[in-house]
Amino acid sequence: MRTEVIKIDEENIDIEAIKKAGQIIKEGGLVAFPTETVYGLGGDALNPGSSKKIYAAKGRPSDNPLIVHVCCMDDVAGLVKEIPESARLLADKYWPGPLTMIMNKSDRVPYETTGGLDTVAVRMPVHKTALELIKYSGGYIAAPSANISGRPSPTSAKYVIEDMDGRIEMIIDGGEVEIGLESTIVDLTGDVPMILRPGYITAQMLEETLGTVDQDKTMMSGDCKDKPKAPGMKYRHYAPKGELTIVSGQRSDVVNYINEQASRAMEKGIKVGIIGTEENIASYRGDSIKSVGSIADEAMIAHRLYGILREFDDEDVREMYSESFDTCGIGQAIMNRLLKAAGHNVVKI
Ligand code: TXA
Numbered sequence: 517m518r519t520e521v522i523k524i525d526e527e528n529i530d531i532e533a534i535k536k537a538g539q540i541i542k543e544g545g546l547v548a549f550p551t552e553t554v555y556g557l558g559g560d561a562l563n564p565g566s567s568k569k570i571y572a573a574k575g576r577p578s579d580n581p582l583i584v585h586v587c588c589m590d591d592v593a594g595l596v597k598e599i600p601e602s603a604r605l606l607a608d609k610y611w612p613g614p615l616t617m618i619m620n621k622s623d624r625v626p627y628e629t630t631g632g633l634d635t636v637a638v639r640m641p642v643h644k645t646a647l648e649l650i651k652y653s654g655g656y657i658a659a660p661s662a663n664i665s666g667r668p669s670p671t672s673a674k675y676v677i678e679d680m681d682g683r684i685e686m687i688i689d690g691g692e693v694e695i696g697l698e699s700t701i702v703d704l705t706g707d708v709p710m711i712l713r714p715g716y717i718t719a720q721m722l723e724e725t726l727g728t729v730d731q732d733k734t735m736m737s738g739d740c741k742d743k744p745k746a747p748g749m750k751y752r753h754y755a756p757k758g759e760l761t762i763v764s765g766q767r768s769d770v771v772n773y774i775n776e777q778a779s780r781a782m783e784k785g786i787k788v789g790i791i792g793t794e795e796n797i798a799s800y801r802g803d804s805i806k807s808v809g810s811i812a813d814e815a816m817i818a819h820r821l822y823g824i825l826r827e828f829d830d831e832d833v834r835e836m837y838s839e840s841f842d843t844c845g846i847g848q849a850i851m852n853r854l855l856k857a858a859g860h861n862v863v864k865i
């Protein structure tokens with residue numbers, strides 16, 4: 517299949533181009549598009565055939581449900597049995613935005629889209645191109661991240677092209693995304709709301725609106741016997757080509773440990789990559805040293821993380837070491853993704 521790549525400027529949207537993309541989705545085709553979190557791989561959420569194509573294009577297990585993207589609150593009613601009060605409160609505050617809410621699905625949503633579940637994940641993104649595309653696609657776009665299963669979610673169109681060229685009808689290039697990590701997922705179907713995936717909208721922000729909010733125990737722990745409640749979180753999101761170790765402890769001890777490990781590996785001819793914060797970066801010795809941003813700027817760390825992991829793969833790095841990050845605020849989402857990439861391989865010194 518030939519994949520058409522078109523550029524769309526969020527500040528000056530070419531509506532004719534969006535209409536063409538929308539038509540592809542209406543006819544059962546797939547279009548990758550930018551959102552504020554990561555790029556999505558979009559198909560018609562109400563068309564079972566489209567969802568099957570999404571799984572095939574990603575190489576993703578079909579028991580891993582897709583998020584349905586909407587562009588207005590009125591359209592949510594068509595997807596769910598009822599809109600819980602908690603969802604209305606959160607939508608008032610955080611939609612459009614990087615928050616996904618799980619509700620009981622209506623009969624309109626095919627099981628192909630929900631991976632066989634009776635619940636549906638719904639998100640209204642804030643990215644203007646995404647909102648226009650949803651509008652001109654019929655209102656409901658099922659979209660997982662636009663990466664091949666097992667690779668980091670794409671934060672710019674070049675990574676989407678790397679993974680999806682030849683597999684889908686169209687890629688909309690909207691430049692680099694803003695946030696860089698996937699949306700927060702909160703399940704509103706139980707007595708107490710539960711966070712299934714941490715993101716830019718933090719637990720504290722959700723608690724301010726809803727009171728008590730639970731967190732899926734498996735989010736930050738590797739040796740938990742329970743199964744994650746978001747089926748997708750059970751997969752090792754991103755399996756780097758090399759071995760990633762997260763090192764936590766006092767700043768100077770971390771730097772020394774990583775440098776010792778790096779020089780031991782390099783003596784053996786193994787290519788080493790290091791992810792460090794701006795404050796420490798000059799102290800490292802390794803083949804490929806990447807600054808993820810300042811310790812104080814978590815938004816920047818989130819924004820850069822997936823790009824760095826992709827670069828290490830491209831450079832064929834075989835051993836990787838990363839500093840550990842605080843788990844408050846968006847730091848929890850950063851550590852959740854890093855822990856998954858590392859298969860929970862953490863050295864505490
Ligand atoms: O920021 C995002 O959410 C991006 C952009 C494109 O919007 N999308 C995204 O989709 O990250 P994906 O498919 O990569 O991740 C969706 C996650 C998976 O872990 C999946 O298991 C979970 O959401 N999920 C979807 N529907 C669910 C449901 N009904 N119950 C529990 N988990 C669900």
Ligand code: MG
Pocket residue numbers: 660661669
């Ligand atoms: Mg994904």
